[in-house]
Amino acid sequence: MSKVAIVYWSGTGNTEAMAKAIEEGAKGAGGDVSLFEVESFKASSVPDYDGLIFGCPAMGDEVLEEGSFEPLFTDAEKSLSGKPVALFGSYGWGGGAWMESWAERTRGDGAKLFSDGLIVENAPGDAELADCRQLGENFVKSL
Numbered sequence: 001m002s003k004v005a006i007v008y009w010s011g012t013g014n015t016e017a018m019a020k021a022i023e024e025g026a027k028g029a030g031g032d033v034s035l036f037e038v039e040s041f042k043a044s045s046v047p048d049y050d051g052l053i054f055g056c057p058a059m060g061d062e063v064l065e066e067g068s069f070e071p072l073f074t075d076a077e078k079s080l081s082g083k084p085v086a087l088f089g090s091y092g093w094g095g096g097a098w099m100e101s102w103a104e105r106t107r108g109d110g111a112k113l114f115s116d117g118l119i120v121e122n123a124p125g126d127a128e129l130a131d132c133r134q135l136g137e138n139f140v141k142s143l
């Protein structure tokens with residue numbers, strides 16, 4: 001059974017709702033899935049997982065949340081080479097520029113990036129939650 005960590009930061013719950021739907025899909029596909037708010041995940045445990053799914057909304061000016069997610073991700077990057085990784089997050093008005101640079105950065109780390117990042121404008125509705133479940137399912141099936 002593939003071991004998957006979903007690690008996210010969410011200020012107002014939109015990215016969290018995505019994370020929970022991704023978890024549901026990943027579990028439904030038979031993954032051994034753990035969901036972590038970023039504060040409870042240790043970057044040193046990245047090698048323990050077959051795949052990682054990171055979630056963070058667009059913050060600042062098209063960047064990752066800088067207080068806790070950015071430092072964690074910076075640490076995690078040291079171990080991402082060769083790892084299957086998927087990215088997701090919610091945004092407000094920027095059209096997804098933060099995700100484009102995050103995906104580029106993650107490819108640059110040598111991670112096996114699973115498609116482009118999944119982005120949702122503000123709160124996910126039913127269709128977007130279905131996309132999230134699908135991402136979780138497809139990611140686990142790809143491992």
Ligand SMILES: Cc1cc2nc3c(=O)[nH]c(=O)nc-3n(C[C@H](O)[C@H](O)[C@H](O)COP(=O)(O)O)c2cc1C
Nearest residue numbers: 010011012013014015057060062090091092093094
């Ligand atoms: C301080 C702050 C900065 C933000 N910066 C951006 C931004 O640069 N681009 C964008 O599209 N949305 C931006 N947003 C909007 C959030 O990405 C959006 O509200 C998102 O749904 C929040 O997700 P969450 O509920 O998981 O925290 C910002 C929101 C806040 C509070």
